[in-house]
Amino acid sequence: MTSAPASVPTASGVDDAVREQLDTAISELEEGTRTWSALSLGQRATLLRTVRTAVAASAEEWAHTAAASKGLSGSHPLRGEEWLAGPYNVLGALDAYAETLSRLADGRNPLEGIRIDRAPGGRTRVHAFPLTGADKILLSGFTGEVWLTPGTTPRSARAGAGLAQRTPQDSGGVGLVLGAGNVTAIPVLDALYELLANNRTVLLKVNPTQDSLVPVFEHALAPLIELALLRIVRGDGAVGAYLTANKRLSHVHITGSAATFDAITWGPSTGSGSAASKRRRREGRPLLKKPITAELGGVSPIIVVPGEWTDADITFQAEHIATMRLQNCGHNCIAGQVVIMSSDWELRDAFLAALRSAYARAPERPMWYPGSDAHMKQAALDYPDALVLGDRMLVDIGPNDDATALQNTEYFAPVLGVVELAGAGQDFLDAAVAHANDQLEGTLGANVLIDPATQQSLDSGFERAITALRYGTVAINAWTAVGFTSPTLTWGAYPGSTLEKIGSGLGVVHNALLLDNVERSVVRGPFRPFPRSVGSLLPGPLRSPGGGRFTILPKPPWFVTARTGAVVSEGLTRFRASGGMFGLVKTLLQALRA
Template sequence: MTSTATTTATSTPSGLDDDQRANLDAAIDDLDAGARTWSALSVGQRATLLRAVRTAVAATAEEWAHTAAASKGLNGSHPLRGEEWLAGPYSVLGALDAYVETLYRLADGRNPLEGIRIDRAPGGRARVHAFPLTGLDKALLSGFTGEVWLEPGTTPRIARATAGLGQRTPAESGGVGLVLGAGNVTSIPVLDVLYELLAHNRTVLLKVNPTQDALVAVYEHAFAALIEPGFLRIVRGGGDVGAYLTGHQRLVHVHITGSAATFDAITWGAPGSATTRRRRENRPQLLKPITAELGGVSPIIVVPGEWTQADLTFQAEHIATMRLQNCGHNCIAGQVVIMSSDWAQADDFRAALRRAYAKAPERPIWYPHSDDRMQQANDDYPDALVLGDRLLVEIGEEDDPTALQNTEYFAPVLGVVAIPGTGQQFLDAAVAHANDKLQGTLGANLLIDPATQKSLGTGFERAVAELRYGSIAINAWTAFGFITPTLTWGAFPGNTLQDVGSGIGVVHNALLLDRVERSVLHGPFRPFPWSLPVVSGGGRFTILPKPPWFVSARTGAVVSEGLTRFRANGGAVGLVKTLLQALRA
């Protein structure tokens, strides 16, 4: 929506010329008018509108995935190009389907949680069993379940009474909000837009990150049904545009996915004496509410047990995926493996992890300034293993883990930290280590074999409750929670403007739940066929062999594309072909 400056335009203190400011102001004018139109729509009409958006997203899915892959240096034959199908159109289609279901329920006078089980989690929390909710998800993603835990003191009755958020009062406008889009994953900006519209009744000005400029045309086609009536405007630009918009008096709210440094610059100002004084006096520069998702250093807790060689190999590839998907340019990329120094299989596991980490396909390190972060990691740990385009930092007794545990490298850097203990002693110590030593509270991963989990009993449940993270994945990766729309995404509650940590607030949350504390995802420890009851050791059954999002999945690209096409358009024949390819992963 912005235009190129003319040679006669005058510059302003914000760094923008008059034409740029006028174009941004005009976009806000359109959104002001759109906010009145949005407030006049019934919930049922909004559901119909989202169905139109879904049709357009389905039609642009191929262009979306190919454009995203090309922007990250993944050519048409690269084995990891399937990431851009799952992290782009697949995620958005799933979110639209879930939101539409919630809106239709509300339009029919029903509760969004009707027919959804709510019980109690440890600590007296209400727990909403939010995934799977459809027969298709139960079949294709068998073995995976997800729960949303609400804040202590929130009863099931309160959960039902408050579900729906802004859609309970659709005529009450939330005004016009600003979304500063993420630059690393192509679904994030538009998922944030949908949440602003539906949770808060705010029309949205989306400023895309410059890394995603190539996607703007795709977004404009896919979301034309929201753009035409003035519910969404999309603009390009750098920090000067962001600074102008965050300070704009007619924008009532800011949401950002990015870094804590950017958040602090928006909230308090650029580093300097004036900013230090504002912080000391608790006088933010930003005079409007802000929510944020800001990443962190995510742990991968490996609970010792008796693992088969297949277990060691599979879970090592699982961890390699947590770090190397999207080349490590993920706010939720696993960064620190916490394992037991007393585990009898510790050496075997370390060897399997080195192999899996080294064998993953190479790809460009594409995100801006990632080379600097890689150099920083090299400087922090000059003895780290250099495995192709990535680093593996194995912390020894004489090494200082502080940098590893407090620096979100946002690049292909994986660390391993060992602490003593086995069984409950280890698990409790690992949870405390993750809570107290690692920066951030966005997501934590925990791997445990079925026999060990069963032996720990309620001690395991208590340990999970003690993890202070907004998303917890047990025998899964928290990124699966990211693409599951009925789960929530955001930091553990309690962060402030002064100490923002991994952010404030949640997104996704297609059931529109209030008072969210965290989401907890459970997955199968063993893939098919080792998930069969006769060999699973009491674990969860799944039809999935190696999941298509694994960086080691030989057919990951074709399966990811096939699943997205099925999500978009249906078709039993295509699904069968996709599942057959999945068996070859």
């Protein structure tokens, strides 16, 4: 939103001039609903490809602006995060959505040619990733499945695929997206999902932390703005409150905190309005009079299943865990926070030493997200004996320590904790799953690290344990961020939250196949990187124990310890944007130096 002349605040807390701008944007979007309803599926697919061209042209400006806003200089080794967490994600989503629309336009089902089978508990499972040659290269060795709710059959899965695009003429009105402030792709991806899954034109209010990105978004999404399918506005909490209460908006989607969600839904929890808020909640009468969906984060577990790991395995997976916590300085709803490991593992001491080393060696960076300093101070008060390593904290929960704060507070800062349970094999895994389900706050994402031989020895017990994890994304030998990045997978809390007890949120996003009745996504990755992954292909006694997955990726570029992560992340994004095998080969050669 452009600056408005000073005026007297209204009862809503929004100046008259600002309110007029907001109301004008809503009126334009109401006109846009008619335009969107008149577009054929083929025209919509063509429009998305036009948006893709604009995003590709804006990718460099996007990545550089985002990095600067987070205090990452042009030479900082972690600046590549902003290529992957911004334009790379959006380009992949646009490709996938356009493919779904093209299939529907041709009279085909979005799931045509995609393998569908059964998961434990009678669930239907859609093998949703990878579906393209580019994805097979860029995320070599990774696969992903969408599990549908029990009772959903393959037939009904196919019948429901496409969501609102099955009836493109039926408008969902104008939706409000309250954008996330931590990852630059999220507001754009959420807006796309509103438009495509629900046939709603979108008023996107960016978080103030992303104000500098608004010109970039306006360039990248210009084709949607020109047709009045999207409007982007800035503003503080008063603007957000005015919009959520606006009767002309049919739906709200928020990516943020549970506290913000509760304030929108029930009213303020402090001050003069707190008594009314408590009464409304008690009586089940929400202040918000329209539907709302939300992604709100949580405390994510990293379950380390004991096994016979080599020194190289220990080093690699320790760096993997450090990345789960330290990427974006820990300002991620998907940041791993609690490592659950076995106190009986014979490699326990070696692994903890490697974890401390990897956690300490990662490049330092600014804690840029508002409130992160206070979160760090709170963690220090909660655990005064924690190991402080520069700008980060490692909490080792001993037998007599209280893990409650660690397991129930999403610190949203570089705080990592280790909790130990007794046991090995299936007994440990079952205990760790129960601990994650029952002791940790939230249900957004869980990570499981297990060597191929141990997984093979557990056989069907491993899949039963994965099924028991009540999380919206479960990543096996991967970080849940891989699921976030894969557009044909889904992202959101595990089903079961309510307005009264919101947990990690309601509903899903991304979901470029537009699947209905989603329960979770499951990501599976390689335990060992290239070249050690070659052992999974060798015959007989040369083959790695348990086999495992082959990948052409050495240390992934999103690892905070990857020496060439910045240049490789940029190269992969440019390949996603424009193709070109020569550039990809150069990028992969750089990856070998990571």
